[in-house]
Amino acid sequence: MIKNSTIKKIAIPLLMMMGMQFGSLQNVTAQKVYATKTGQLFFNATGGIEKIAAVNNQVDSKFVDATGQIIFGVLIKGFKFENQLMEDHFNENYMESTQFPKADFKGYIKNIKEITFTKDGNYPIDIEGNLTIHGTAQKVATSGFLQVQDGKPTITGEFSVKIKDYGIKGLYIGEKIASEAKIKVNCKYQN
């Protein structure tokens, strides 16, 4: 005969475990993470005649629909310039990419609640958070658009950063290189 107390000893933890399982399953369906590893990021810092602009096609980004939490990450070495020498100078002299290999943004889409992910449309969004470039973090607030098409969101946005705010030094900043760099983001997320 198995005693009642023994059943209790087994059943309660068992059921509790089941409960936990249930809970975590629910958890996944309640919040959804949209992610991409092939987002695009352009920047333009042309100050003079010579074009100083680059593109990075390997932007790593994720966001959660429930909280609006959003992150972007890029490798500095992933920026492609038209001019090889410029790319080398960008990495070695300005961004010091061996020391600071990454740049990232961690923040929130403030009005995420206004977006219906099941309905196609173009929703304006406000983003706020910390942008870390060259090992220096600065607060950034900008607006952009979140477009939903066939249930897949695309985030586009444009903002500019003051290069010197991030501790990036160089003789040409403010001359050949603009003191503010324009940055454009275009990320198409998978779900």
Added chain:
Amino acid sequence: MFLRSLSIGFLCIVLQFNVSAQTQPIDLFADSTTTTTQDIVTGIFKSTRIVNGQSIENAGAGVLDFRILHRFGAINQGGYNFFGLDQATMRIGLDYGITKKLMIGIGRSTFEKQFDAFVKYRIIRQEEGARVIPFSLSYAGTAIFKSLKETTTTYTPYISDKFSFAHQFLLASKFNDYFSLQVTPTMIHYNMVDNSTIPNDFYSLGLGFRQRVSKRVNITTEYYYRFNKLDGYYNPLSVGVDIETGGHVFQLHVSNSTGMTERTFINETSGSWGKGDLRFGFNISRVFTLKKSKELKNIKW
């Protein structure tokens, strides 16, 4: 008793459900972004030449590099020749990067009226990150045509007699942002030499390094040790400074060699450091992007 335990368990399910759905939001900030798959080490040297000889660097794909190499006369000639600045030899050249790995170039030197052409191919690239390769390896092959008319009249040389070739393996490593080293085993072949006692093939080993002094200034040194040598010539040693500006790299240097092709500067360096037979010289490089890479083609800036 059993029922009670069952009901507690059920309660647990409900509680768990509520608790986890509300207080466990996914925290993206805890994740680390961007995992490196391939991290190629770039900028081992600052230019495609260390001083005279090829460096591990290539011109980028679709990039045309216009180079002017200038060498003055020997400094120890004294004030009458203004310490060599009255005389000059030069090489004018065009290099082009066909792909990321393959580069070609042509040039013309005033010294011995030489034409030269080379190919340089990257075999291995230094990598960090997921896969670590501690060095880069390239091959450089140069053909040199000496068009200077022979003064001897006893023998009319064939066109092919005026050719010489250099084969080099470039083995380089960037230790850190400040220091890079290159070892260059070299073989130089002459289609024709002066007499039968002189071999056609010469072997040498090049050593070169780059030491960063500031963000835009690097000290470079290049030396070739010759295993078998032509009489009357010295091992070439060049010490230079690389100065980078926007689209240019200026290389200023002091060297005991006059020639700017592999045959002439490795095997036929007539100056001696011991005698002060040194020459001041400079290389100027200006790059032009002729072909944009695929990634940059359809972009509106």
